[in-house]
Amino acid sequence: MNEVVLNVNNLFASYRKTNVLHSINIDVHAGSLTGIIGPNGAGKSTLIKTILNLHPPLTGSVKFFNEPFRKAKRRIGYVPQRGAVDWDFPTDALDVVTMGLYGKIGWLKRPTKKDKAKAYEALDKMGMADFADRQISQLSGGQQQRVFLARALVQDADLYFMDEPLAGVDAATERAIMTILQELKAKGKTVLVVHHDLQTVEDYFDHVLLLNRTVISHGRTAEVFTRDKIAETYGGNMRWMGASS
Amino acid sequence: MLSTLWNSNLGWVLLSTMTLGIAAGAIGCIAYWKRQNLMSDALSHAALPGVVIAFFILGEKNLLVIIIGAAISSLIGALFIQWITTSSRISEDSAMGMILAVFYGFGIMLLTIANRSAGGNQSGLDSFIFGQAAAMVRSDVITMLILALIVLFIVFIGFKEWKIFLFDQQFAGGIGLSVKGMNTLYTIVLVLTIVIGIQAVGVILMAALLIIPAVSARYWTQSFRTMILLSAVIGGLSGAIGTLISSYGRGLPTGPFIVVIGAGFFVLSLVFGKEKGILIHYVQYKLQRKNQLQGWKQEVGGR
Numbered sequence: 001m002n003e004v005v006l007n008v009n010n011l012f013a014s015y016r017k018t019n020v021l022h023s024i025n026i027d028v029h030a031g032s033l034t035g036i037i038g039p040n041g042a043g044k045s046t047l048i049k050t051i052l053n054l055h056p057p058l059t060g061s062v063k064f065f066n067e068p069f070r071k072a073k074r075r076i077g078y079v080p081q082r083g084a085v086d087w088d089f090p091t092d093a094l095d096v097v098t099m100g101l102y103g104k105i106g107w108l109k110r111p112t113k114k115d116k117a118k119a120y121e122a123l124d125k126m127g128m129a130d131f132a133d134r135q136i137s138q139l140s141g142g143q144q145q146r147v148f149l150a151r152a153l154v155q156d157a158d159l160y161f162m163d164e165p166l167a168g169v170d171a172a173t174e175r176a177i178m179t180i181l182q183e184l185k186a187k188g189k190t191v192l193v194v195h196h197d198l199q200t201v202e203d204y205f206d207h208v209l210l211l212n213r214t215v216i217s218h219g220r221t222a223e224v225f226t227r228d229k230i231a232e233t234y235g236g237n238m239r240w241m242g243a244s245s
Numbered sequence: 246m247l248s249t250l251w252n253s254n255l256g257w258v259l260l261s262t263m264t265l266g267i268a269a270g271a272i273g274c275i276a277y278w279k280r281q282n283l284m285s286d287a288l289s290h291a292a293l294p295g296v297v298i299a300f301f302i303l304g305e306k307n308l309l310v311i312i313i314g315a316a317i318s319s320l321i322g323a324l325f326i327q328w329i330t331t332s333s334r335i336s337e338d339s340a341m342g343m344i345l346a347v348f349y350g351f352g353i354m355l356l357t358i359a360n361r362s363a364g365g366n367q368s369g370l371d372s373f374i375f376g377q378a379a380a381m382v383r384s385d386v387i388t389m390l391i392l393a394l395i396v397l398f399i400v401f402i403g404f405k406e407w408k409i410f411l412f413d414q415q416f417a418g419g420i421g422l423s424v425k426g427m428n429t430l431y432t433i434v435l436v437l438t439i440v441i442g443i444q445a446v447g448v449i450l451m452a453a454l455l456i457i458p459a460v461s462a463r464y465w466t467q468s469f470r471t472m473i474l475l476s477a478v479i480g481g482l483s484g485a486i487g488t489l490i491s492s493y494g495r496g497l498p499t500g501p502f503i504v505v506i507g508a509g510f511f512v513l514s515l516v517f518g519k520e521k522g523i524l525i526h527y528v529q530y531k532l533q534r535k536n537q538l539q540g541w542k543q544e545v546g547g548r
């Protein structure tokens with residue numbers, strides 16, 4: 001079995017007085033592509049934010065490549081939810097992608113031409129080269145998401161966290177993103193994706209983490225993504241099956 | 246003429262209000278994208294009690310001590326706002342409104358007491374309400390200049406960090422930038438800008454110098470860097486021109502003139518600004534309709 005790249009040990013998290021996550025224990029192995037699945041309010045985004053220390057945990061520890069976040073941060077990539085940012089902000093697509101390099105550029109220094117070239121390359125990979133100097137407010141939802149993916153690509157990380165990258169995007173963008181995720185996996189990188197569409201889980205992910213306040217089940221898709229376990233995660237509400245698609 | 250201006254006190258005062266305007270314009274852009282314009286208003290009003298208490302303690306008007314007092318008072322206001330917002334069900338804008346009114350009311354109460362005390366009415370403390378740049382002496386100017394340059398230095402040295410912090414806080418945290426640290430730095434820089442401005446512009450109108458240049462600059466550009474630079478220029482010009490005009494009359498307050506000049510820049514931007522200014526918007530709309538109509542006529546064969 002591959003090296004453990006993410007180890008979450010007995011993690012608890014809350015917002016104000018509401019307990020959101022409890023007793024979270026996860027080991028993620030290198031080269032896996034994991035879908036994080038669960039109903040609304042299950043704490044999927046909170047899990048990612050708490051792992052990345054964007055939200056302070058009540059207790060518990062997280063290790064990346066057997067090291068704390070501070071030491072491993074250069075090897076971690078992150079795609080926040082598209083709705084979390086202000087798309088009216090005055091900047092263009094290329095500039096947003098360049099932000100992916102800020103961690104490596106370091107304080108006080110400005111991005112070089114080489115950095116810009118790298119960012120452009122990533123945009124091109126996402127099929128967005130023609131939009132490099134387009135204002136981000138003028139991009140469609142799918143294009144904005146591609147820009148976010150390109151920004152994650154320039155981070156050149158070994159472990160990626162993506163919060164609903166496929167939410168509200170067009171079919172072409174969904175295919176483009178999934179191709180990139182498969183490529184990352186083929187390169188031995190590890191990717192965790194918060195995902196909401198149960199219909200596509202089996203096609204997209206080799207591992208699944210079923211979450212509802214705590215880990216219901218985690219493992220290979222074939223073993224974990226079963227009718228019983230999904231029902232347990234969604235509290236017996238199975239209307240999604242067959243009804244929607 | 247320029248050399249006489251330079252040698253006179255007015256030259257120095259102009260230089261300092263211009264630098265203040267530049268710093269306020271730059272910080273105002275950060276406040277604008279933090280969507281916290283009311284915060285600057287609350288914190289500038291919250292500075293007043295500190296001004297008077299510093300005067301009580303020292304017994305005389307020393308700008309540096311008063312600035313320290315104002316900064317402490319303003320920071321206490323900021324902490325209160327944060328505390329109210331996180332530990333009660335009161336929303337942030339209500340908390341800001343409360344702190345603004347309560348601190349300002351308390352400040353005015355203290356000011357009345359100070360004015361009644363011996364020598365208090367000659368203290369010139371009243372000038373902190375609407376600002377009186379003419380009352381500034383050389384040492385005040387130097388204090389202001391140094392602090393304003395520190396503020397500008399902090400903004401420009403961390404330019405890309407500010408940008409990512411404002412655009413995408415979560416991603417900023419994800420690459421290991423301390424969001425909490427940036428928030429603290431932002432509050433400190435904002436308070437510093439406010440307190441160096443209260444002598445020249447006054448606590449009531451100081452917020453306008455932070456808000457107006459930024460919203461004006463927004464009408465001219467789609468680049469964050471250009472917006473900050475432009476906002477700084479508008480702030481600097483407002484500061485200098487407003488001070489110059491107010492210096493023509495004896496005892497005219499500076500703050501209102503600075504704000505009116507700034508408002509002038511805003512109206513110009515609103516009408517002529519190339520990014521969604523009213524005029525360009527109207528012309529674009531008319532052209533678009535004309536082209537559309539022409540294309541349509543051709544399509545239906547000119548009937």
